[in-house]
Ligand SMILES: O=C(O)CCC(=O)C(=O)O
Protein backbone atom coordinates (compact mmCIF):
# COMPACT_ATOMS: atom_id res chain seq x y z
CA UNK A 1 0.00 0.00 0.00
CA UNK A 2 1.38 3.42 -0.93
CA UNK A 3 2.54 6.04 1.54
CA UNK A 4 0.31 5.60 4.53
CA UNK A 5 3.00 6.12 7.13
CA UNK A 6 2.06 9.72 7.93
CA UNK A 7 -1.65 8.96 8.21
CA UNK A 8 -3.38 7.96 11.42
CA UNK A 9 -3.89 4.22 11.72
CA UNK A 10 -6.97 2.80 13.37
CA UNK A 11 -6.49 0.04 15.88
CA UNK A 12 -6.47 -2.59 13.13
CA UNK A 13 -2.83 -3.14 12.20
CA UNK A 14 -1.70 -2.09 8.69
CA UNK A 15 -5.11 -0.81 7.78
CA UNK A 16 -5.36 2.60 6.19
CA UNK A 17 -7.47 5.02 8.21
CA UNK A 18 -10.78 6.07 6.76
CA UNK A 19 -11.23 9.70 5.76
CA UNK A 20 -13.86 9.89 8.50
CA UNK A 21 -11.21 9.15 11.15
CA UNK A 22 -8.79 11.55 9.49
CA UNK A 23 -11.36 14.35 9.24
CA UNK A 24 -12.33 13.89 12.89
CA UNK A 25 -8.73 14.13 14.13
CA UNK A 26 -8.59 17.05 16.59
CA UNK A 27 -7.28 20.30 15.16
CA UNK A 28 -6.92 19.10 11.57
CA UNK A 29 -6.35 22.26 9.55
CA UNK A 30 -4.59 20.91 6.48
CA UNK A 31 -4.71 17.68 4.55
CA UNK A 32 -1.84 15.18 4.24
CA UNK A 33 0.01 15.59 0.93
CA UNK A 34 -1.21 12.12 -0.10
CA UNK A 35 -4.68 13.68 -0.53
CA UNK A 36 -3.56 16.61 -2.67
CA UNK A 37 -4.73 16.14 -6.23
CA UNK A 38 -2.51 17.55 -8.96
CA UNK A 39 -4.39 20.54 -10.40
CA UNK A 40 -4.23 19.41 -14.02
CA UNK A 41 -5.64 16.01 -13.10
CA UNK A 42 -8.68 17.35 -11.31
CA UNK A 43 -9.32 20.12 -13.81
CA UNK A 44 -8.67 18.43 -17.14
CA UNK A 45 -8.62 21.89 -18.70
CA UNK A 46 -12.26 22.39 -17.78
CA UNK A 47 -13.39 25.42 -15.91
CA UNK A 48 -16.32 25.29 -13.53
CA UNK A 49 -19.21 26.88 -15.32
CA UNK A 50 -21.80 29.22 -13.98
CA UNK A 51 -23.82 26.96 -11.71
CA UNK A 52 -27.38 28.11 -12.05
CA UNK A 53 -27.33 28.76 -15.73
CA UNK A 54 -26.06 25.35 -16.75
CA UNK A 55 -27.83 23.25 -14.15
CA UNK A 56 -31.13 24.63 -15.40
CA UNK A 57 -30.38 23.18 -18.80
CA UNK A 58 -29.91 19.61 -17.54
CA UNK A 59 -32.77 17.53 -18.92
CA UNK A 60 -35.56 16.44 -16.57
CA UNK A 61 -37.40 13.23 -17.41
CA UNK A 62 -40.89 12.80 -16.03
CA UNK A 63 -40.89 9.05 -15.43
CA UNK A 64 -44.68 8.84 -15.14
CA UNK A 65 -44.94 9.74 -18.84
CA UNK A 66 -42.78 6.75 -19.80
CA UNK A 67 -45.47 4.38 -18.65
CA UNK A 68 -48.25 6.33 -20.41
CA UNK A 69 -50.61 4.34 -22.62
CA UNK A 70 -50.77 7.22 -25.10
CA UNK A 71 -48.38 6.67 -28.06
CA UNK A 72 -48.07 10.45 -28.54
CA UNK A 73 -46.96 10.99 -24.96
CA UNK A 74 -44.55 8.06 -25.19
CA UNK A 75 -42.99 9.38 -28.35
CA UNK A 76 -42.40 12.78 -26.71
CA UNK A 77 -40.68 11.24 -23.72
CA UNK A 78 -38.59 8.91 -25.92
CA UNK A 79 -37.42 11.99 -27.83
CA UNK A 80 -36.56 13.67 -24.53
CA UNK A 81 -34.51 10.62 -23.52
CA UNK A 82 -32.73 10.60 -26.89
CA UNK A 83 -31.80 14.24 -26.55
CA UNK A 84 -30.70 13.78 -22.92
CA UNK A 85 -28.47 10.83 -23.83
CA UNK A 86 -27.04 12.50 -26.92
CA UNK A 87 -26.37 15.92 -25.47
CA UNK A 88 -25.66 15.19 -21.81
CA UNK A 89 -25.41 11.51 -20.92
CA UNK A 90 -27.23 12.69 -17.84
CA UNK A 91 -30.75 13.56 -16.73
CA UNK A 92 -32.84 14.05 -13.61
CA UNK A 93 -35.77 11.71 -13.10
CA UNK A 94 -38.89 12.92 -11.31
CA UNK A 95 -42.22 11.20 -10.57
CA UNK A 96 -40.49 7.81 -10.50
CA UNK A 97 -42.82 6.24 -7.95
CA UNK A 98 -40.16 5.16 -5.42
CA UNK A 99 -41.66 6.25 -2.09
CA UNK A 100 -40.06 9.31 -0.51
CA UNK A 101 -39.98 7.57 2.88
CA UNK A 102 -38.01 4.65 1.42
CA UNK A 103 -35.48 7.07 -0.09
CA UNK A 104 -35.08 8.79 3.27
CA UNK A 105 -34.75 5.52 5.17
CA UNK A 106 -32.14 4.23 2.74
CA UNK A 107 -30.06 7.37 3.13
CA UNK A 108 -30.38 7.07 6.91
CA UNK A 109 -29.13 3.46 6.78
CA UNK A 110 -26.11 4.61 4.76
CA UNK A 111 -25.36 7.21 7.41
CA UNK A 112 -25.78 4.57 10.12
CA UNK A 113 -23.33 2.33 8.29
CA UNK A 114 -20.65 5.01 8.18
CA UNK A 115 -21.32 5.76 11.86
CA UNK A 116 -20.39 2.18 12.86
CA UNK A 117 -17.05 1.88 14.63
CA UNK A 118 -13.98 1.33 12.48
CA UNK A 119 -13.75 -2.21 13.86
CA UNK A 120 -17.33 -2.95 12.88
CA UNK A 121 -16.83 -1.58 9.36
CA UNK A 122 -13.56 -3.53 9.20
CA UNK A 123 -15.61 -6.74 9.17
CA UNK A 124 -16.78 -5.79 5.69
CA UNK A 125 -13.39 -4.78 4.40
CA UNK A 126 -13.35 -7.12 1.36
CA UNK A 127 -10.08 -8.05 -0.27
CA UNK A 128 -10.96 -8.44 -3.92
CA UNK A 129 -12.77 -5.98 -6.19
CA UNK A 130 -15.43 -8.61 -6.90
CA UNK A 131 -16.12 -9.43 -3.24
CA UNK A 132 -19.87 -8.93 -2.77
CA UNK A 133 -19.48 -6.57 0.20
CA UNK A 134 -16.64 -4.13 0.41
CA UNK A 135 -16.14 -1.24 2.76
CA UNK A 136 -13.08 0.97 2.42
CA UNK A 137 -11.60 4.32 1.68
CA UNK A 138 -10.51 6.22 -1.49
CA UNK A 139 -11.16 4.18 -4.68
CA UNK A 140 -8.43 1.59 -4.89
CA UNK A 141 -5.78 2.58 -2.35
CA UNK A 142 -3.44 -0.25 -3.37
CA UNK A 143 -2.74 1.35 -6.77
CA UNK A 144 -3.29 5.05 -6.07
CA UNK A 145 -0.60 7.66 -5.50
CA UNK A 146 -3.16 10.23 -4.37
CA UNK A 147 -6.12 9.20 -2.26
CA UNK A 148 -9.70 10.36 -2.65
CA UNK A 149 -11.41 12.22 0.21
CA UNK A 150 -14.02 9.50 0.34
CA UNK A 151 -15.04 6.38 2.25
CA UNK A 152 -17.32 3.85 0.64
CA UNK A 153 -19.48 0.79 0.98
CA UNK A 154 -20.05 -1.32 -2.15
CA UNK A 155 -22.55 -4.15 -2.13
CA UNK A 156 -23.61 -6.54 -4.90
CA UNK A 157 -27.39 -6.55 -4.60
CA UNK A 158 -28.42 -8.40 -7.79
CA UNK A 159 -28.69 -11.07 -9.19
CA UNK A 160 -27.86 -12.28 -5.70
CA UNK A 161 -28.77 -9.97 -2.88
CA UNK A 162 -26.10 -9.27 -0.27
CA UNK A 163 -26.12 -6.94 2.69
CA UNK A 164 -23.82 -6.08 5.58
CA UNK A 165 -25.25 -7.49 8.81
CA UNK A 166 -24.95 -4.06 10.45
CA UNK A 167 -26.65 -1.63 10.91
CA UNK A 168 -29.64 -3.79 11.74
CA UNK A 169 -32.16 -2.11 9.40
CA UNK A 170 -29.84 -2.06 6.39
CA UNK A 171 -30.80 -5.42 4.87
CA UNK A 172 -34.55 -4.90 4.79
CA UNK A 173 -34.47 -1.30 3.56
CA UNK A 174 -31.77 -1.85 0.94
CA UNK A 175 -33.50 -4.94 -0.46
CA UNK A 176 -36.68 -2.95 -1.10
CA UNK A 177 -34.84 0.14 -2.31
CA UNK A 178 -32.73 -1.83 -4.79
CA UNK A 179 -35.75 -3.69 -6.11
CA UNK A 180 -37.62 -0.43 -6.72
CA UNK A 181 -34.68 1.35 -8.33
CA UNK A 182 -34.01 -1.68 -10.54
CA UNK A 183 -37.55 -1.41 -11.87
CA UNK A 184 -37.01 2.28 -12.63
CA UNK A 185 -33.70 1.56 -14.36
CA UNK A 186 -35.20 -1.20 -16.53
CA UNK A 187 -38.05 1.03 -17.60
CA UNK A 188 -35.62 3.82 -18.49
CA UNK A 189 -33.53 1.33 -20.46
CA UNK A 190 -36.63 0.34 -22.44
CA UNK A 191 -37.10 3.98 -23.36
CA UNK A 192 -33.41 4.31 -24.22
CA UNK A 193 -33.59 1.20 -26.45
CA UNK A 194 -36.49 2.74 -28.33
CA UNK A 195 -34.72 6.05 -28.57
CA UNK A 196 -31.93 4.23 -30.42
CA UNK A 197 -34.47 2.83 -32.89
CA UNK A 198 -34.33 -0.62 -31.27
CA UNK A 199 -37.16 -2.68 -29.81
CA UNK A 200 -38.10 -1.55 -26.30
CA UNK A 201 -36.94 -4.87 -24.84
CA UNK A 202 -33.66 -4.89 -26.79
CA UNK A 203 -31.25 -3.96 -23.97
CA UNK A 204 -33.18 -5.99 -21.42
CA UNK A 205 -33.00 -9.13 -23.55
CA UNK A 206 -29.58 -8.76 -25.16
CA UNK A 207 -27.79 -7.89 -21.94
CA UNK A 208 -29.74 -10.41 -19.83
CA UNK A 209 -31.06 -7.92 -17.33
CA UNK A 210 -33.07 -10.63 -15.55
CA UNK A 211 -29.72 -11.54 -14.06
CA UNK A 212 -28.22 -8.07 -14.47
CA UNK A 213 -25.64 -6.80 -12.01
CA UNK A 214 -26.81 -4.17 -9.58
CA UNK A 215 -24.42 -2.52 -7.18
CA UNK A 216 -25.19 -0.31 -4.22
CA UNK A 217 -22.42 2.23 -3.67
CA UNK A 218 -22.63 4.51 -0.66
CA UNK A 219 -20.09 7.34 -0.61
CA UNK A 220 -19.13 9.37 2.44
CA UNK A 221 -17.33 12.70 1.95
CA UNK A 222 -16.53 14.21 5.37
CA UNK A 223 -15.82 17.95 5.65
CA UNK A 224 -12.36 18.70 4.32
CA UNK A 225 -10.20 21.56 5.66
CA UNK A 226 -8.74 22.23 2.18
CA UNK A 227 -11.51 21.29 -0.22
CA UNK A 228 -9.85 22.95 -3.22
CA UNK A 229 -6.84 20.65 -2.92
CA UNK A 230 -8.71 17.39 -2.40
CA UNK A 231 -11.06 15.37 -4.60
CA UNK A 232 -13.99 13.19 -3.49
CA UNK A 233 -13.92 11.11 -6.64
CA UNK A 234 -11.76 12.13 -9.61
CA UNK A 235 -13.19 12.49 -13.13
CA UNK A 236 -14.49 9.14 -14.35
CA UNK A 237 -17.29 7.42 -16.21
CA UNK A 238 -19.26 4.55 -14.65
CA UNK A 239 -18.82 1.03 -16.00
CA UNK A 240 -22.46 -0.09 -16.23
CA UNK A 241 -25.54 1.05 -18.13
CA UNK A 242 -27.33 3.52 -15.86
CA UNK A 243 -26.49 4.84 -12.40
CA UNK A 244 -29.25 6.30 -10.22
CA UNK A 245 -27.83 8.68 -7.64
CA UNK A 246 -29.29 10.44 -4.62
CA UNK A 247 -27.60 12.55 -1.97
CA UNK A 248 -28.24 13.76 1.58
CA UNK A 249 -29.18 17.29 0.48
CA UNK A 250 -25.54 18.35 0.09
CA UNK A 251 -24.24 19.00 -3.43
CA UNK A 252 -20.88 17.98 -4.85
CA UNK A 253 -21.54 16.14 -8.10
CA UNK A 254 -20.16 17.78 -11.23
CA UNK A 255 -20.60 16.74 -14.85
CA UNK A 256 -18.30 17.43 -17.70
CA UNK A 257 -20.29 19.11 -20.44
CA UNK A 258 -18.85 20.98 -23.44
CA UNK A 259 -15.45 21.06 -21.69
CA UNK A 260 -16.88 22.66 -18.56
CA UNK A 261 -17.70 21.33 -15.12
CA UNK A 262 -21.37 21.77 -14.28
CA UNK A 263 -22.50 21.66 -10.66
CA UNK A 264 -25.58 19.49 -10.40
CA UNK A 265 -28.51 20.34 -8.14
CA UNK A 266 -31.03 17.66 -7.24
CA UNK A 267 -34.76 18.42 -7.17
CA UNK A 268 -36.39 16.88 -4.04
CA UNK A 269 -36.99 13.13 -4.36
CA UNK A 270 -35.40 12.92 -7.76
CA UNK A 271 -32.80 10.54 -9.13
CA UNK A 272 -29.72 11.92 -10.83
CA UNK A 273 -29.13 9.47 -13.66
CA UNK A 274 -26.00 9.05 -15.69
CA UNK A 275 -25.22 6.78 -18.63
CA UNK A 276 -22.31 4.38 -18.24
CA UNK A 277 -19.69 2.87 -20.52
CA UNK A 278 -21.92 -0.06 -21.52
CA UNK A 279 -24.52 2.30 -22.98
CA UNK A 280 -21.70 3.83 -25.02
CA UNK A 281 -20.50 0.40 -26.18
CA UNK A 282 -23.97 -0.95 -26.96
CA UNK A 283 -25.00 2.19 -28.85
CA UNK A 284 -21.70 2.10 -30.77
CA UNK A 285 -20.85 5.55 -29.44
CA UNK A 286 -24.17 7.22 -30.35
CA UNK A 287 -24.60 7.87 -26.63
CA UNK A 288 -21.43 8.64 -24.69
CA UNK A 289 -20.97 7.79 -21.03
CA UNK A 290 -20.71 11.02 -19.08
CA UNK A 291 -17.54 12.03 -17.24
CA UNK A 292 -18.32 13.21 -13.74
CA UNK A 293 -16.58 13.77 -10.40
CA UNK A 294 -17.39 14.52 -6.77
CA UNK A 295 -15.92 17.57 -5.12
CA UNK A 296 -15.79 18.11 -1.36
CA UNK A 297 -16.53 21.01 0.96
CA UNK A 298 -15.25 22.29 4.30
CA UNK A 299 -18.55 22.48 6.18
CA UNK A 300 -20.87 19.53 5.76
CA UNK A 301 -20.61 15.79 5.49
CA UNK A 302 -21.93 14.68 2.15
CA UNK A 303 -23.35 11.21 1.54
CA UNK A 304 -24.27 10.05 -1.93
CA UNK A 305 -25.87 6.76 -2.85
CA UNK A 306 -25.26 5.43 -6.34
CA UNK A 307 -27.20 2.43 -7.60
CA UNK A 308 -25.34 1.09 -10.63
CA UNK A 309 -27.31 -1.09 -13.04
CA UNK A 310 -25.43 -3.19 -15.56
CA UNK A 311 -25.61 -6.21 -17.85
CA UNK A 312 -25.35 -9.70 -16.39
CA UNK A 313 -21.75 -10.44 -15.51
CA UNK A 314 -21.25 -13.19 -18.08
CA UNK A 315 -22.64 -11.21 -21.04
CA UNK A 316 -20.19 -10.24 -23.74
CA UNK A 317 -21.24 -6.70 -24.63
CA UNK A 318 -20.52 -5.32 -28.08
CA UNK A 319 -22.18 -2.66 -30.26
CA UNK A 320 -25.76 -3.59 -31.30
CA UNK A 321 -25.66 -5.26 -34.72
CA UNK A 322 -28.67 -3.16 -35.70
CA UNK A 323 -26.64 0.03 -35.27
CA UNK A 324 -23.76 -1.12 -37.40
CA UNK A 325 -23.39 -1.27 -41.10
CA UNK A 326 -19.94 -2.17 -42.12
CA UNK A 327 -19.37 0.82 -44.36
CA UNK A 328 -20.44 4.04 -42.70
CA UNK A 329 -20.90 2.74 -39.18
CA UNK A 330 -18.21 0.23 -38.39
CA UNK A 331 -18.10 -1.20 -34.86
CA UNK A 332 -16.20 1.26 -32.68
CA UNK A 333 -15.69 -1.01 -29.64
CA UNK A 334 -14.65 -4.61 -29.27
CA UNK A 335 -16.78 -7.00 -27.27
CA UNK A 336 -15.79 -7.86 -23.74
CA UNK A 337 -17.41 -9.85 -20.97
CA UNK A 338 -18.89 -7.44 -18.47
CA UNK A 339 -17.20 -9.19 -15.54
CA UNK A 340 -13.80 -8.65 -17.16
CA UNK A 341 -14.58 -5.00 -17.83
CA UNK A 342 -15.73 -4.50 -14.25
CA UNK A 343 -12.61 -6.14 -12.85
CA UNK A 344 -10.40 -4.04 -15.11
CA UNK A 345 -12.08 -0.78 -14.08
CA UNK A 346 -12.14 -1.55 -10.37
CA UNK A 347 -8.55 -2.86 -10.16
CA UNK A 348 -7.00 0.27 -11.61
CA UNK A 349 -6.89 3.91 -10.71
CA UNK A 350 -10.10 5.78 -11.49
CA UNK A 351 -9.12 7.96 -14.41
CA UNK A 352 -11.52 9.58 -16.86
CA UNK A 353 -12.38 6.96 -19.52
CA UNK A 354 -9.19 4.93 -19.37
CA UNK A 355 -11.08 1.65 -19.13
CA UNK A 356 -13.33 2.36 -22.11
CA UNK A 357 -10.27 3.42 -24.11
CA UNK A 358 -9.05 -0.16 -23.83
CA UNK A 359 -11.97 -1.56 -25.82
CA UNK A 360 -12.19 1.26 -28.35
CA UNK A 361 -11.34 -0.12 -31.78
CA UNK A 362 -8.63 1.65 -33.69
CA UNK A 363 -7.25 2.65 -30.31
CA UNK A 364 -6.61 -0.74 -28.73
CA UNK A 365 -4.19 -1.01 -25.88
CA UNK A 366 -2.97 -4.55 -25.15
CA UNK A 367 -4.89 -6.12 -22.31
O1 LIG B 1 -20.90 11.26 -5.07
C1 LIG B 1 -21.22 11.56 -6.20
O2 LIG B 1 -21.92 12.52 -6.46
C2 LIG B 1 -20.69 10.75 -7.37
C3 LIG B 1 -20.51 9.30 -7.04
C4 LIG B 1 -20.01 8.53 -8.22
O3 LIG B 1 -19.72 9.06 -9.25
C5 LIG B 1 -19.88 7.07 -8.13
O4 LIG B 1 -20.12 6.50 -7.04
O5 LIG B 1 -19.54 6.47 -9.17
Ligand SMILES: [Fe+2]
Nearest residue numbers: 236237238292
Ligand atom coordinates in the same frame (compact mmCIF):
# COMPACT_ATOMS: atom_id res chain seq x y z
FE1 LIG C 1 -19.57 7.65 -10.85
